[in-house]
Amino acid sequence: MAIIGFVGLGNMGNPMMRNLLKAGHRVKAFDVSMAAVEAARQSGAEGAATAADAARDVDAVVTMLPAGHHVRAVYTAENGLIAAARPGTLMIDCSTIDVESARAVSAAATAAGLEMVDAPVSGGVGGAAAGTLTFMVGGADAAFERAQAILQAMGKAVIHAGPAGNGQAAKICNNMILGVTMIATCEAFSLAAKLGLDAQKLFDISSKSSGQNWSMTSYCPVPGPVPTSPANRDYQAGFTAAMMLKDLKLAQQAAAASGAATPLGASAEALYAMFCNGGDADRDFSGIFKLLNGKA
Secondary structure (H helix, E strand, O other), rough: OOOOEOOOOOOOOOHHHHHHHHHOOOOEEEOOOOOHHHHHHHHEEEEOOOOHHHHHOOOEEEEEOOOOOHHHHHHHEEEEHHHHHHOOEEEEEEEEEHHHHHHHHHHHHHOOEEEEEEEEEEOOOHHHHOOOOHHHHHHOHHHHHHHHHHEEEEEEEEEEEEEOHHHHHHHHHHHHHHHHHHHHHHHHHHHHHHHOOOOOOOHHHHOOOOOOOOOHHOOOOOOOOOOHHHHOOOOOOOOOOHHHHHHHHHHHHHHHHHOOOOOHHHHHHHHHHHHHHHHOOOHHHHHHHHHHHHOO
């Protein structure tokens, strides 16, 4: 079993860290919230006084941070993770950030004699707790091989997407699809209601026809057809609208930088910005159904 530093014990990081403990790894945990560090101690981890302390004398470091500038600062600061880690340490960043930052931090880690992968996740808080996350991993083959055993303790699927930054590329492309298809699914159910077509009937037909998609069959945005979906809990968040907006913004930044045409992605970003700015940032992203029906 490995000795692992874990930095970032938020809604995703804390259950991921607990799954590493369940798998038998020894974990040194840090967060800017001392309450989060204490909770990690209660789960069986060792508390670290700083992020750098979490990276000292470990086999690997896992980070789960909010944005690219946090990742750059935590890794590349004078007293950051790269400076603190011993040569050969494996760095695994599970944050969802911009591709440019992921590649810049990976290059800095490699120059310092470390191995690094970017490994953003899909599956939300529920997947983090259940250990069923999907990891999209960017990095060199050797680093990916080392990371697999650690990531498998936290997820059900670990997929190598290619060189550094490609994990982030896969994540933002995937979530752009999700954002667009959720809006399209909401629009279809809204139209069905106005045409007098029962939501369950549309679900029964479309879920077995060419309109079938994950947003409909696993996360249906109207109450009833999928009992486990947030629509049945007044859109209590599993994946917040704010997080969806963040990912759509990252996709649009990448599209602009690469010259890709993503008109539906741009429209989805605008709609989610409207939804969040209206006070629903903490609502589940499927709650955009309420905006499209004038009820947000």
